[in-house]
Amino acid sequence: xxxxxPLRVSxxxxxxxxxxxxxxxxxxxxxxxxLIGTLPHLSQQNVFLGVPLLxxxxxxxxxxxxxxxxxxxxxxxxxxxSVDALRHWNAERAAAAKHQIGAAETKEAxxxxxxxxxxxxxxxxxxxxxxxxxxxxxxxxxxxxEDGNAPEASGSGSRAAPSAPFEQxxxxxxxxxxxxxxxxxxGSSSDLQWYSSEGCTYESVADAQAAGIWTYPADxxxxxxxxxxxxxxxxxxxxxxxxxxxxxxxxxxxxxxxxHSHFVATVIDSxxxxxxxxxxxxxxRLGTATKKAHLFCGWxxxxxxxxxxxxxxxxxx
Amino acid sequence: MDDTLERPTSISKPVDLxxxxxDEQSSGEEDQGPDWTKIPSVxxxxxFIPKRGEKDFEPTAAGGSGLQRHVLxxxxxxxxxxxxxxxxxxxxxxxxxxxxxxxxxxxxxxxxGIHFTNMGHSVARTTSVEDSKKFAKRxxxxxxxxxxxxxxxxxxxxxxxxxxxxxxxGLDDIDGVPMTVQHAFAEMIxxxxxxxxxxxxxxxxxxxxxVVTRTKPPNPEYPVPSxxxxxxxxxxxxxxxxxxxxxxxxxxxxxxxxxxxxxxxxIRLSCLQISxxxxxxxxxxxxxxxxxxxxxxxxxxxxxxxxxIFYNVYKPSTPFKKTAPPPPDYSVVxxxxxxxxxxxxxxxxALFGALPELPPPxxxxxxxxxxxxxxxxxxxxxxxxxxxHPPSSLVQRLFPWAFPSRASxxxxxNANPFLSLKTGKKMVVIAAVDAGMTSFFRFGEGVFTxxxxx
Numbered sequence: 123x124x125x126x127x128p129l130r131v132s133x134x135x136x137x138x139x140x141x142x143x144x145x146x147x148x149x150x151x152x153x154x155x156x157l158i159g160t161l162p163h164l165s166q167q168n169v170f171l172g173v174p175l176l177x178x179x180x181x182x183x184x185x186x187x188x189x190x191x192x193x194x195x196x197x198x199x200x201x202x203x204s205v206d207a208l209r210h211w212n213a214e215r216a217a218a219a220k221h222q223i224g225a226a227e228t229k230e231a232x233x234x235x236x237x238x239x240x241x242x243x244x245x246x247x248x249x250x251x252x253x254x255x256x257x258x259x260x261x262x263x264x265x266x267x268e269d270g271n272a273p274e275a276s277g278s279g280s281r282a283a284p285s286a287p288f289e290q291x292x293x294x295x296x297x298x299x300x301x302x303x304x305x306x307x308x309g310s311s312s313d314l315q316w317y318s319s320e321g322c323t324y325e326s327v328a329d330a331q332a333a334g335i336w337t338y339p340a341d342x343x344x345x346x347x348x349x350x351x352x353x354x355x356x357x358x359x360x361x362x363x364x365x366x367x368x369x370x371x372x373x374x375x376x377x378x379x380x381x382h383s384h385f386v387a388t389v390i391d392s393x394x395x396x397x398x399x400x401x402x403x404x405x406x407r408l409g410t411a412t413k414k415a416h417l418f419c420g421w422x423x424x425x426x427x428x429x430x431x432x433x434x435x436x437x438x439x
Numbered sequence: 440m441d442d443t444l445e446r447p448t449s450i451s452k453p454v455d456l457x458x459x460x461x462d463e464q465s466s467g468e469e470d471q472g473p474d475w476t477k478i479p480s481v482x483x484x485x486x487f488i489p490k491r492g493e494k495d496f497e498p499t500a501a502g503g504s505g506l507q508r509h510v511l512x513x514x515x516x517x518x519x520x521x522x523x524x525x526x527x528x529x530x531x532x533x534x535x536x537x538x539x540x541x542x543x544x545x546x547x548x549x550x551x552g553i554h555f556t557n558m559g560h561s562v563a564r565t566t567s568v569e570d571s572k573k574f575a576k577r578x579x580x581x582x583x584x585x586x587x588x589x590x591x592x593x594x595x596x597x598x599x600x601x602x603x604x605x606x607x608x609g610l611d612d613i614d615g616v617p618m619t620v621q622h623a624f625a626e627m628i629x630x631x632x633x634x635x636x637x638x639x640x641x642x643x644x645x646x647x648x649x650v651v652t653r654t655k656p657p658n659p660e661y662p663v664p665s666x667x668x669x670x671x672x673x674x675x676x677x678x679x680x681x682x683x684x685x686x687x688x689x690x691x692x693x694x695x696x697x698x699x700x701x702x703x704x705x706i707r708l709s710c711l712q713i714s715x716x717x718x719x720x721x722x723x724x725x726x727x728x729x730x731x732x733x734x735x736x737x738x739x740x741x742x743x744x745x746x747x748i749f750y751n752v753y754k755p756s757t758p759f760k761k762t763a764p765p766p767p768d769y770s771v772v773x774x775x776x777x778x779x780x781x782x783x784x785x786x787x788x789a790l791f792g793a794l795p796e797l798p799p800p801x802x803x804x805x806x807x808x809x810x811x812x813x814x815x816x817x818x819x820x821x822x823x824x825x826x827x828h829p830p831s832s833l834v835q836r837l838f839p840w841a842f843p844s845r846a847s848x849x850x851x852x853n854a855n856p857f858l859s860l861k862t863g864k865k866m867v868v869i870a871a872v873d874a875g876m877t878s879f880f881r882f883g884e885g886v887f888t889x890x891x892x893x
Contacts, residue, residue: 132625135635139621141523148515156875158639159620160646162526162592168646169473172522174624176635176875196625202600203616212613219530305533307526307592308619316616365776365873375497379475379518380511382494 126189128319129182130174130196131335136182137174137196139310144175151190152360153181154378173309178363179338180351180371186327187352193330195322203316210315222303343391346421350389353428354419364388368408373417385409385417385432393422393429402433410435475518526592526620534594536580537614538623543630545585545596547578548614552593557650557759558584562660581657582627583641589623590642596623631657636872637749637773643877644771650753651771652764664751664764729888730864736785745779746772746786748793748867769868770794776873782882791865791884800862856890 127143129136138144138155147153161172177185185191203211311317322333330336339345347370355361360374362383369386372378386409390397397418409416418431474493498507535549547559559580565573580588588594597615618626628635644651656663751767753759772790782790863883871878 130621130625133629133635135628137621137624141519144522145515145519157522158642158875160587160591160642161521161524163524164478164521165591166646166648168643170475170478170521172524174621178874196621200622200625208613208616211617302529302531304527305530305595307528307533307589307595308617309526309621311619311621314619363874363876365871365876366878376495376503376507377511377515379514380494380507381497384497 126325127185127191128194128323129177129185129191130199131193131330132196134335134337136177136179136193136336138177139174140312141173144173147175147185148377151185152355152358152377153177153185154360154362155181156363178351178361179344180348181361182336183327183338183348184352184355186325186330189325193324193327193336194319195324195333195335198322199317199319200311200314201316201318203314207315218306219303223301226301226303342423343389346391346423347389349421349426350387350419350428354387367412367414368405369416372414383414386412386414387417387419390418390420391423393420406433406435409433475514475521478517478521528592532593534588535597535614536585536588536594537597537599538585538618538627539599540626540630543582543627545580545582547580547594550578554588554593557652557753557761558588560661560761562658581653582630582633583638586623586627586638587642587645589618590620598622598626634773634775636775636870639872639875639877640771640773640870641750644750644752648755650755650757650759652751652753652767654748654751654767654770662762662764664766729886730788730791730884734785734788744782744786744789745774746782746790746869748790749773752868766795769866771879772867772869774869774871776871776878779871782869787882787884790867790882794865794867796864797862797866799864800858860885860887860890 127138127146130139131137138147144155147155155175155177157171157173158176159172159174161170164170182191182193186193308314324330324333324335327336327338339348351361351371354371354373360376360378360381362372362374362378364371364386367386369388371387371389372383373385373387374383375381386405388405405416405418416433418433420429420431422429495507498504502508503511532551533549534547534551534555536545536547538545544562546564547555550559555578559578561576562579563574563576564579585594585596589596596618597613598618600615627633628638641651652663653661654663748770750771750773751764752769752771753765754768757765757768759765861883863885865884867882869880869882871880
């Protein structure tokens with residue numbers, strides 16, 4: 123793999139901002155991350171989210187250790203732009219606006235003639251339609267047996283509402299001294315002239331830690347999590363966060379987009395740590411209820427290897 | 440359900456009920472990821488919220504069957520397509536702001552749209568223009584508000600810059616360095632006590648339409664709800680308890696016994712009425728119980744707890760006035776699920792100590808839709824029987840304790856206490872965020888002492 127994917131690090135979190143990088147991570151490296159941004163055109167829901175892609179710290183450590191990605195200190199990479207760079211940016215913006223306005227004007231001119239002949243009839247039809255609707259509303263209200271006042275109020279309301287656009291209609295062309303155009307707000311910084319990752323790119327976790335932009339993994343538990351993650355990933359699994367299922371990771375046989383996970387994995391720091399029977403019962407019960415097996419992943423720091431035990435409800439009796 | 444069977448009506452079951460059932464089923468399976476192929480394309484005029492999709496159990500050997508690979512590619516393509524949609528907005532509805540990193544606020548220079556009805560607060564700032572100090576009020580946004588508007592594509596944010604821009608040619612209508620969403624993420628998180636976790640919870644709730652404000656005012660001008668008066672009784676009691684603790688523990692025990700337990704009349708006369716089990720149990724109680732009693736836990740020298748209420752959240756339906764916010768509908772604590780253990784007893788007690796008591800939950804109505812409608816249209820039942828009491832006799836008035844109290848209809852009628860116990864009197868929402876995934880938990884302060892089980 124020639125190109126290493128730049129992971130933008132700020133506040134100890136690693137983001138991916140470029141769509142191509144997100145695609146490459148998913149398809150080539152089996153790394154999914156979590157989308158956390160608002161989708162601009164579907165901004166009032168939480169099912170589908172957009173860029174940035176936030177990576178789990180284990181994913182970051184894995185990618186950097188495997189030389190698939192580099193860490194970029196994002197706040198530093200945003201330099202102070204020169205006046206020239208700003209002027210260039212502004213000129214591009216103005217040109218885009220001008221282009222749009224020009225296109226809109228030619229389009230409008232060509233449509234205007236057609237519209238003009240249509241408008242008389244359209245207005246008449248619209249009025250008829252509204253009257254019919256108001257009558258229907260009145261009839262409906264009467265049928266529902268409401269007070270005498272209510273239909274009157276609703277009738278006047280429905281008449282008032284459509285009249286507003288009528289009044290606005292003629293005003294829009296007059297306000298076209300500064301016609302509306304579409305602004306595209308910039309998302310990723312990669313295209314900016316004053317964005318440069320030179321001098322603040324780190325090729326190993328240790329370098330980034332030394333530079334103070336990254337801390338993970340800091341202790342044995344975090345190290346164990348990284349190694350377990352890496353081991354399962356090397357076995358060809360896709361990995362996800364397991365916080366909703368009471369574990370550290372979810373282990374998927376294929377892309378989580380299309381396949382259910384088979385295991386909920388819990389990382390155990392050392393082969394001699396105790397597991398209480400209650401935990402086994404709880405994990406067995408929870409895993410079975412969600413059609414998964416629970417996976418205990420024991421990390422042996424001396425031997426540098428992982429051992430796995432899966433737990434399922436046996437279902438006798 | 441039985442009620443509907445008993446009273447058959449011609450009106451069919453409302454459709455919403457059926458829908459609700461479906462929703463419950465699908466949200467139970469959180470593993471069910473979003474199906475990006477169902478996402479409406481950008482060109483669709485009216486966006487709708489698509490549902491989660493179906494998934495396979497596992498790919499077949501050798502990287503999946505042809506169909507599986509095809510479907511996966513289609514899903515991936517749909518996702519990338521949706522992700523690469525640009526943030527576009529009309530020049531007539533875009534807002535502008537200038538971000539000042541030194542104070543971690545964004546000054547809104549052009550506010551458009553409905554977002555500003557519940558975001559931003561006005562602050563008087565001194566601006567020194569040509570050596571004359573001007574004192575002017577301006578609209579400022581907190582970092583989370585700024586970031587949300589920027590990433591939503593509703594606002595263009597400039598970063599205040601030292602460069603002199605006004606007289607440079609070709610730089611008109613520029614107020615600083617334009618910030619990309621990426622730049623805003625890198626720069627704004629970490630300022631004004633905002634962590635990424637807190638921002639994610641903010642954005643999550645905002646996307647659902649909630650109004651979210653900070654609980655602790657980040658600056659004195661920030662409007663907060665007029666002080667929720669803490670339950671007075673509790674204050675007094677806890678102070679009293681503390682004083683007693685200081686004096687001596689045996690004395691406290693003695694006092695408690697004396698004040699609570701009347702040795703000459705172990706069961707008071709009024710409690711002879713078997714129906715009033717509540718006061719009977721209360722008079723039998725030796726040791727003080729319940730949440731009014733201060734904790735006998737040695738609080739370690741106060742390390743700042745992660746369990747602090749960070750956001751006040753208002754339902755979309757709550758009338759919200761920005762300058763005088765009402766008491767919040769929910770109080771939300773944000774914690775990092777990776778580093779924060781479960782709250783300790785003292786942490787929970789501190790959380791609940793700051794929260795107001797909630798009214799008891801309404802008993803769940805097991806009423807069919809048809810019945811509900813019938814009730815609404817029918818005239819209310821004659822309420823005269825409730826207001827007029829039979830005149831009480833003189834004996835009754837002189838010795839009220841000897842008679843069962845009739846005037847106070849206690850909520851004992853609510854026969855099933857489990858809903859109340861489950862809901863509790865106080866409630867706090869804890870959002871645990873783990874690397875981008877947010878889970879909301881509701882902690883209620885159950886009041887078992889107030890609900891005798893017998």
